[in-house]
Amino acid sequence: MMQAMAKFRGYRRAEPGTQPEYLHPPYVSSIKRAPSKPLVYLPYTLSEVTGPSFDSFAIDVKASDLTRPHAGEPLGERIVVSGRVLDEDGRPAAHTLIEVWQANAAGRYRHNVDQHNAPLDPNFEGSGHTLTDEHGNFRFITIRPGAYPWRNHYNAWRPAHIHFSVFGPAFATRLITQMYFPGDALLPFDPIFNCIADEKARNRLISIFDWETTVCQQALGYRFDIVLSGRDSTPWEK
Amino acid sequence: MSLQATTSQTVGPFFQIGLARFYVDDLTGLGASGEAIEIEGRVFDGDGEPVPDGVIEIWQADAQGKYAPQESSRELESIEENDPHATGHAQAQRAEGAFLGFGRVPTQADGSFRFKTIKPGRAPAPDETLQAPHIAVSVFTRGLLRRLVTRIYFPDEPSNAEDFALKLVEAARRHTLIAKKLRDGRLEWNVVLQGKDETVFFDC
Numbered sequence: 343m344m345q346a347m348a349k350f351r352g353y354r355r356a357e358p359g360t361q362p363e364y365l366h367p368p369y370v371s372s373i374k375r376a377p378s379k380p381l382v383y384l385p386y387t388l389s390e391v392t393g394p395s396f397d398s399f400a401i402d403v404k405a406s407d408l409t410r411p412h413a414g415e416p417l418g419e420r421i422v423v424s425g426r427v428l429d430e431d432g433r434p435a436a437h438t439l440i441e442v443w444q445a446n447a448a449g450r451y452r453h454n455v456d457q458h459n460a461p462l463d464p465n466f467e468g469s470g471h472t473l474t475d476e477h478g479n480f481r482f483i484t485i486r487p488g489a490y491p492w493r494n495h496y497n498a499w500r501p502a503h504i505h506f507s508v509f510g511p512a513f514a515t516r517l518i519t520q521m522y523f524p525g526d527a528l529l530p531f532d533p534i535f536n537c538i539a540d541e542k543a544r545n546r547l548i549s550i551f552d553w554e555t556t557v558c559q560q561a562l563g564y565r566f567d568i569v570l571s572g573r574d575s576t577p578w579e580k
Numbered sequence: 581m582s583l584q585a586t587t588s589q590t591v592g593p594f595f596q597i598g599l600a601r602f603y604v605d606d607l608t609g610l611g612a613s614g615e616a617i618e619i620e621g622r623v624f625d626g627d628g629e630p631v632p633d634g635v636i637e638i639w640q641a642d643a644q645g646k647y648a649p650q651e652s653s654r655e656l657e658s659i660e661e662n663d664p665h666a667t668g669h670a671q672a673q674r675a676e677g678a679f680l681g682f683g684r685v686p687t688q689a690d691g692s693f694r695f696k697t698i699k700p701g702r703a704p705a706p707d708e709t710l711q712a713p714h715i716a717v718s719v720f721t722r723g724l725l726r727r728l729v730t731r732i733y734f735p736d737e738p739s740n741a742e743d744f745a746l747k748l749v750e751a752a753r754r755h756t757l758i759a760k761k762l763r764d765g766r767l768e769w770n771v772v773l774q775g776k777d778e779t780v781f782f783d784c
Contacts, residue, residue, distance in 0.1 A: 355783070360584050362725035369590075371723030374626040375773045381783035382749055384729075388703045389716045390784055392647040394639060394682035399602065430583045443598025451594040455633070469597045505591070505598055511650070513639045513716050514784060516727065520589040534589060537725050543587050569583045 352386030352574040353514040354430060360543040368533035370494050386514060386574075393512040396439040397473060406472035408442075408484040416466035418447025418485035420561040423521070423549065426478040427508055430572030434478025435515070440568075441471045441507040442482060449488030449502075458490050483561065489528055501528035501535060510570040521566045522548045588726035593633050595720070596686060604683045607640075607697035612679045614643025614701075618766045619732065619759060620694035623687050623719065626774030630691025634721035635684060636771075638695065638732075642679040645701030645710070649678065687721075699734065705744035712743035714757075719771055729784040732769050733758045745782070753780050 364376035384390070409416055427435040445451050445468060448460035452468050466485060474480050487502045503520040510516065522529060529535050529548070538544055546569075555563025591599075608616050623631040641647050685693045702710035712733055719728040733740055735758055740746055746754055756779045759769040772779050 357584055361588055364724065364726070364728075366725060369723070369725065371590075372725060373723075374629075375631070375721060375723035377728065377778055377781050378626070378774050379753075379778050379780075381781050384745055384748065384782040384784050385706060386784075387705055387711060387744060388647060389639070389641070389711070389714070389731075392639075392650055394680060395648065395650065396602070405601075428583060430585055432583060439602070441598045441602070443594065445594075451597060453594040453597055455593055467597070469601070471598075471601060505589075505595070507591075507595075507598060513718075516637070516718055517586060517588060518591050518720060518727065519586050520592075534725070537589070538587055543584060546584070547587055547589070569586045571585050572582075 352391060353512065353571040354574055356571070359538060359540040362537040366533065366537045369537060390514040391512050393509060393515065395437075396509070397437050399439075401439075401471070401473055405470050406480070406482050408444075408466070408468065408470045408482060410483075411467060412465040414465040416446065416463050416485050418463075418466075418488075420483070421486050422481065422483055422555050422557060422561045422563040423504065423566055424479070424481040424552075424555050424563065425566040425568060427474050427480065427510065427568045427570065428478055429510070429515070429570050433572075434476070435474060435508075435510045435570060436476045436478055438474050438478075438511070439471065439509050440474065440480050441469070442484075442504055443469045444484065444487040444504040445490055445502075447485050447488050449490035451490075460488070460490065486523070486562075489526075494533060499528050499531075501526040501532050506566075506568065508568055508570065515570040517568070517570060519568070520547060523564070524548055524551055590722060590725050591635060591720040593722045595635055599635060599684065600686075602684060603686065604680070605685045605695045607638075607680065607683050607695065612642070612698050614698035616696065617699050618694065618696050619715075619769055620692065620766060621768055621770040622691040623693070623721070623771040624691060624773065625723075628775070630689075631687055631721050631773065632689045632691055634687040634691075634693075634719060636687065636693050637718040637720070638683040638697070638715050639718075640681050640697065640715040641700040641703045642681065643698050643701050645703045645713075647703065648681045702739060707744060709742060709744060710739070712737055712739040712746065714743070714745070719773075721773075724773075728773070728781045730771070730779055730781050731757050734767070735759060735761050749780050756780050
């Protein structure tokens with residue numbers, strides 16, 4: 343009823359150079375899947391500034407601990423990954439769904455397409471989800487994933503990473519990304535990590551080792567903050 | 581304070597592990613009144629090969645053109661038993677009646693996907709008009725470093741002619757956004773990532 347009368351604000355477009363182009367030939371899979379025609383610029387409508395809310399979905403409060411679902415402990419180095427989901431103005435994305443997935447410590451995904459001959463771990467699925475709290479905070483307990491080979495080029499290996507899927511407040515803020523680990527020797531060689539020229543933006547995909555997150559006698563801690571598009575400064579008058 | 585948005589990365593080939601729990605292929609259900617529709621399609625790459633490892637997400641208004649409330653109660657429904665083998669279909673049921681408006685389906689080996697929903701109504705456009713009924717779509721696949729955004733419109737819909745977003749698209753390409761009606765009433769809408777009949781994708 344109020345919707346048609348509501349003022350709403352759009353979202354800021356990405357700063358040039360901070361988001362990948364679709365065609366990135368070093369990443370071979372992009373060559374036949376990247377669109378060849380320019381995107382059509384779409385001013386925001388209500389369809390893009392609204393988005394799904396997952397707080398009445400059946401969120402499993404235990405699913406933020408990826409080490410837990412089985413009777414036994416998964417093999418590998420237990421870690422805590424925590425951070426905040428914010429927008430570009432520093433406003434927290436509260437109660438937003440985060441989904442994560444990853445390889446096990448040996449670099450193997452529990453997926454029928456993954457043919458890497460590293461062992462599966464019967465005590466590790468590699469998936470989790472959570473909602474951020476009212477300040478945008480999240481915290482996962484997991485195992486540090488291993489690097490794994492892929493067929494992009496000769497002797498190609500993906501650096502260790504965790505996939506993050508985040509919604510934020512609107513269709514416009516939907517983001518899927520990957521978190522990497524500091525000091526990984528494979529990072530300079532990875533065409534996915536190196537999909538943008540902006541080194542600072544790239545390096546924000548690398549988590550930060552963090553004593554505050556580290557749990558004594560239990561798990562090393564890493565911080566990974568995720569920043570979603572901020573609101574446009576001028577409201578649409580509707 | 582001005583931060584910069586995090587760089588997007590590909591969903592990769594193994595997203596099923598992380599995203600299956602919240603697959604929603606049927607948006608109808610409690611509280612969803614309106615015309616039930618089934619939409620199916622396939623995703624193709626620049627060689628016309630099916631894309632068997634993509635995931636399609638949709639977001640739409642209800643039959644009255646209203647989007648689900650953006651400020652809903654924060655009471656969480658927690659599951660007592662954590663079954664790591666459970667797929668999303670069972671868990672992703674709305675706890676209450678309101679129309680969620682969100683769907684997510686993976687593509688199959690032949691690149692196909694399908695979902696059941698209700699035909700959305702007309703939501704307001706920024707220029708004081710009403711948009712034609714449409715569904716907002718995100719496409720994620722291995723090989724896409726960021727999502728592609730597009731829309732599904734409906735055939736035999738006079739309001740398409742005056743739609744805010746369709747008018748931005750050159751006439752010769754608009755058909756890529758409009759579903760076709762199959763003989764049995766289902767709707768077909770394909771995604772061509774690249775090439776001659778490339779789907780229109782939006783900068784969003």
